[in-house]
Amino acid sequence: MKLKKVVSVFMAAMLSVGLLAGCGGDAGKEDKKDTSESTASNETAGEDESQDAGEDESSEGSSGAEEVTIWYYWETEGHQKALDKVITDYNASQSDITVTAKYVPFADFKKQLSIGASADELPDIAILDSPDHASYATMGIFADLSGKFDVANYYEGAVDSCTIDGTLYGVPFGVNCLGLYYNQDLLEAAGCTVPANWEELKETASKLTKDNVTGLAFCSLQNEEGTFNFMPWVWSTGAGSYEMNSEGGVKALTLAKDLIDSGAMSKECINWTQGDVMNQFISGNVAMMINGPWQIPTMKQEAPDLNWKVALIPQDKEYASALGGENYAVIAGGNEEGALKFLEYATAKEQVEYLMDSFGYISADKTIAEGQFADDEAMKTFTEQLNYAKARGPLAEWPEVSDAISLAFNQVMTGEKEPKDAADAAQQVIDGIVTK
Amino acid sequence: MNQTKKKKLFKYDNVGILFVLPAFLYMLVFVGYPIVKNIILSLQDVTVRTLTADHKPFAGLQNYIDIFQDPVFVKSLVNTLLFTVCCLVLQFIIGFLLALFFNQHFSVSKPVRGLMLIPWMIPITVTALMFKFIFGTDVGILNYILTSLGIISENIDWLTSTNTALFGIICANVWIGIPFNMILISTGLTTIPKELYESASIDGAGKVQTFFKITLPLLRPTIESVLILGFIYTFKVFDLVYVMTGGGPVNSTHMLSTYSYKLSFEMFKYSKGSAVANVLLVILMIVGVFYLRATKEEEE
Structure with missing residues (x-):
């Protein structure tokens, strides 16, 4: 009798987990489909010369070249092709190392890295979102790159994002930041000029x-996406990332509240991704938006007739923007030597220029960035804005801080809490995390 | 010694073990191991700083104590239960009524019943996006219809208000769940012998009487399965919530599954995330016991 009971409980456990796994299984399958490896040589059809070179290389490569694998999350075809071209060229240029890149969807990227870290199944290079860099570096999965790359000419915020306690754990891939897009026609029709400060903005x-x-x-x-878009307001008041209940933090929250209350901003923004915001902007439902330069190629394609321009984000006390972009990281204990060799190649001027141009990114290297967009007004504005852009963190527990901040502005925007109360609650969480 | 053991193993009586062995090993590796591993994880303190460490600090039940004091966890537990019960009741009643309706065998009943299955076949992410548009505040069709009919004068912010967001998700899930309930109950209805209804009508029983005296009692096993399977499917909802609201606004629509995911993979609090997942597991296990008992009774 007792045995029967035990068996039935066991069966119940199996059953419920089996059902749980049912949904997990599907997701797993999708992962596999999405993460199909795209080796450099099979993507660049059409470019006959490099194709041939690539094939020669891979046949040679199988005879004993070292493997270097890369994980990245860019879903845009143009981005993937550009990366693949650099990899193909590199594989063709030497015979010691064969580099392979694997696409992992952004939604799964953090999960895969976490799982990989605990299961010891990581690539040799990861190209990851800069605010997450500190967390993974703290896990100890990234190799120390101090002194191996010259980052003196790089934007400070970008280098900060991969530096912890003075140790360099990565190299910036490329940077971007947020700016103010405005619909020129709507502005003219309403008889407005471009706002420069918060009063004018409202x-x-x-x-x-x-x-x-x-x-x-x-x-x-x-x-994180919401925090990324909210931090410029906080920083513009002169407040730091960890000072939500300061005068500035409360002021930034109040700005959000005022915008929502007056109807000048739709409450639906709390449910809109940056892509959704861009779609609303190009369909003319929104006259001004905060967004990044990576939207420009899509905007030009989807709405070629839309008359838009870019300006600096209106300031309170100082100009501010949030720094985005990706970093290369070398995985500790992997093929570090091979990874370094490839990164040396990929961060050289010629490759950086090619990658940045096809990505619509700004180079993290100031000397390259300044000459990058001679005749592109919008990108020139973004490059200027970049001088005021700050990195989030860097802090291993940044996701927790970010969660507290995003909860605060969501509470304010939905009217759940007054700015001061929301700021105090967020501050309490932040103080529990940041001891400094 | 060894020899005799080997011989014994292959005795005819024990051959059964060999047949069960593959399934048992499969369950052990792919189901048993993750459960045990997850329980161990929830008893440790694994965060960003300790994930790759060789020695992970033991935390005992601290994670469980912490999550039960965490208002967001309590909120998501309540949400999950509320969500499950609401969905189950609504989709069961509507599904049942539709099953009875399509059981009338009118000329297009079969093709229409087939079409009713579409919500069940559409990928959930697609459904979620669709409902996100329907419930949009300024561009949503629901607000448009309600305003046109003069029922509301101002647009309701369905998914961006903490009061109504859960309702929006429940609507979407009921829409998905109706065909599942309908088709299982339809199948159940066809197993009831027609003679019973014929003799009942000869005896002068009315429609209502036949429903409560014949249809319901004979459908009991089907109803039990539908409800319990429905409970399990609904209780572990993830993708729908993740796409429609991501747990927001202000954590008002977090479910146990989405909150566990958020803790583990967005905030890197792996141990707390697994503790939440274990609470989910325990509740589903209890329901699982009921299910097995129900099916066992049926077999006997």
Whole structure:
């Protein structure tokens, strides 16, 4: 009898887990489909010369070249092709190392790295989102690159994002930051000029709001993406990332509240990704938006007739923007030597210029960035904005800080809490994490 | 000694073990191991700083104590239960009524019943996006219809208000769940012999009486399975919530599954995430016991 009971409990456990696994299994399958390896040589069809070279190489490569694998999460075809071209060229240029790149969807990227770290199944190079860099470096999965790369000419924020306690754990791939896009036609129709400070921003946004158009939009999701879009307001007041209940932090939250309350910004922003915000902007529902330069290729393609321009984000006390972009990291204990050799190649001027241009990114190397966009007004503005851009963190527990901050502005925007109360609650969480 | 053991193993009586062995090993490796591993993880203190360390600090039940004091966890537990019960009741009743309706065998009943299955076949992420558009505040069709009919004067912010977001997700899930309930109950209805209804009508029983005296009692096993399977499917909802609201606004729609994911893979609090997952597991296990008991009774 007793045995029967035990067996039935065991069966129940199996059953419930089996059902749980049912959904997990599907996800797993999708992963596999998505993460199909795209070796450099099979993607660059059409470029006959490099194709041939690539094939020669891979046949030679199988006879004993070292493997270097890369994980990345860019889903845009143009990005993938550009990376593949650099890899193909590299594989063709020497015979010791064969580099392979693998696409891991962004939503799964952090999960895969975590799982990989605990299971010891990691690539040799990871190209990851810069705010996550500190967390993984703290896990100890990244190799120390101090002194191996010259980052003196790089943007400070970008280098900061991969530096912990003075040790360099990565190399910036490329950078971007947020700026203010505005719809020139709507602005002219309403008789407005481009806002330069917060007062003007509120006024302009209100004036632009009529019928189905709202004045301003920025992604305010309760996650890292939302925090990324909110931090420029906080920093513009002169407050630091960990000072939410300071005068500046409360002021930034109040700005968000004012914009929502006056109707100049749609409350739906808390459910919009940056891509959604861009879609609303190009369909004319939103007159101004905060967004990054990576949207430009899509905007030009989807709405070639839209008359838009880019300006610096309106300031309170100082100009500010949030620094985005990816970093290369070399995995400790992998094929470090091979990975370093490839990175030396990939961070050389010629490759960087090619990658940045095809990505719509700005080079993290100031000397390259300054000459990058001679005749592109929008990109020139972004390059200027970059001088005011700060990195989030770097802190191993940044995701927790980010969660507290994004909760605060979500509470304010939904009217759940007053700015001061939300700021105090966030500060309490942040103080529990940041001891400094 | 060894020899005799080997011989014994292959005795005819024990051959059964060999047949069970592959399934047993499979369960042990792919189901048993992860459960045990997850329980161990939830008893340790694994965060960013200790994930790759050789020695992981032991935390005892601290993670469980912490999560039960965490308002977001309590909120997501309540949400999960509320969500499950609401969905189950609504989709069961509507599914049941539709099953009875399509059981009338009118001329297009079969093809229409087939079409009703579409919500069940659409990938959940697609459904989630679709409902996200339907419930949009300024561009959503629901607000448009309600305003046109004069029912509301101002747009309701369905998914961006903490009061109504869960309702939106429940609607989406009910829509998905109706065909599942309908098809299982339809199948159950066909197993009831027609003669019973015929003799009942000869005896002068009315529609309502036949429903409560014949249909319901004979459908009991089917209903039990539908409800319990429905409970398990609904309780572990993830993708729908993840896509529609991501747990927001202000954590008001987090479920145990999404909160566990957030803790583990967004905030790197692996041990707390696994503790939440274990709570989910225990609740599903209890329901699983009921399910096995129900099916066992049926077999006997």
